[in-house]
Amino acid sequence: MRTKYRQPSSQYVFGYQKFILMPEDHKATKSGKANVKLPEVVGKGYGTFWRWKGRYRAVKGSRASKKSKTTALWYITNMMKYPDANTLVVRKTYRTLKDSCFTELKWAIHRLGVDAFWDIKESPLEMTYKPTGQKIYFRGLDDPLKVTSITVDQGVLCWMWIEEAYEISSEDDFNMLDESIRGAIPEGSDLFKQITVTFNPWNEHHWLKKRFFDNPDDETLALTTNYKCNEWLDKADLKVFETMKKQNPRRYAVAGLGNWGIVDGLVYENWREEAFTLEQIRQQYSIDSAFGLDFGYTNDPSALFCGFIDTKNKKIFVWDEMYSAGLSNERIYQNITDMGYAKERITADSAEPKSIDQLKGYGLRVKGADKGKDSINNGIQFIQDFEIIIHPRCVNFLTEISNYTWDKDKFGNKLNRPIDDFNHLMDAMRYALEKYIKKGSGWLYK
Structure with missing residues (x-):
């Protein structure tokens, strides 16, 4: 039997989250409500990230620092909170999206227990929030026309997630993406426009450092995270980093602690x-x-x-x-x-x-x-x-x-x-x- 939906209530806070399902089938709960305690799902270390409403969130971090998974959880949670929000997810090449951001967002939907609310398609990659028709779009910079020509059916295209932003070597490409977040916010709405970039900071000479970290303005949140804030790592996971610390300190500084990589003496320059x-x-x-x-x-x-x-x-x-x-x-x-x-x-x-x-x-x-x-x-x-x-x-x-x-x-x-x-x-x-x-x-x- 078909399941009916109504828009979730506006009482969304970081701490205790309600997803409202109005079911007609026997599998639903008697109350029709699924309660999710976000701190238990997301974990610690990202409170400021979660609450930030400025134009930019730039998160550099080590492996296993939860930056991608936390970002995925944020987008699924807040798409369900803001009925006019649509999201664009970008990587430098389209083919890398399916095994990265797309998979992370599917994981987030399942972890929050809201699978019934979402329609997920793989050809082309796309996610739709069923109660409202809001969408998460996936694009690669290898087809820039598809990035700049998105027209949304419901609401506005107000959010963007650029994963592995380190891959984008040209700041001009980022500026083009920045300009694609357009459209008027509905009057009286508490919706906001925002771009999130997540990446591993391999090279201190990358434009990301100067733009977001050296002198951030009041519209920018610049964060550095590492594996130490990930409470779900087991002993075997932690041993990988301890071994890296002893055997490869240079890599540990970046892949372990999330510091900028210092590049000196390239083997190939031409x-x-x-x-x-x-x-x-x-x-x-x-x-x-x-x-x-x-x-x-x-x-x-x-x-x-x-x-x-x-x-x-x-x-x-x-x-x-x-x-x-x-x-x-x-x-x-x-x-x-x-x-x-x-x-x-x-x-x-x-x-x-x-x-x-x-x-x-x-x-x-x-x-x-x-x-x-x-x-x-x-x-x-x-x-x-x-x-x-x-x-x-x-x-x-x-x-x-x-x-x-x-x-x-x-x-x-x-x-x-x-x-x-x-x-x-x-x-x-x-x-x-x-x-x-x-x-x-x-x-x-x-």
């Missing part, structure tokens, strides 16, 4: 971000394809580099990527197949011969890299002679190459080796270019 098509570069350059695979699993991602090289004009084009932790070999094969690269020749990390054999068994044309003495530095020296053009959708490659630096000793002196971090796609690129490295440098692996 690179730029630029949109291009295969037709464009095939018309201008004589290119060969190059595919490399670095294995990961629990903490490290499996990373596939998909690119092209023009040895005559000294250019490397970074075209596509796979970057995900927790992938079985079967899942790696399926992802590569779904991306359309099942017939490509792939050079993979030879440290995992069993994985390579399994991928061969699935039908991939994969071989192990011929690693040898000084293979990392020889590969780096070869690549440094090239200009690297990176397609904007390769957000993980952009993050790695802008943080891949030379290591230092305990006195701060640079060493002749790169850091063992931000190197999954960097290693995959070297594997992909192995035959050109050996030929171009006159060097053979031992």
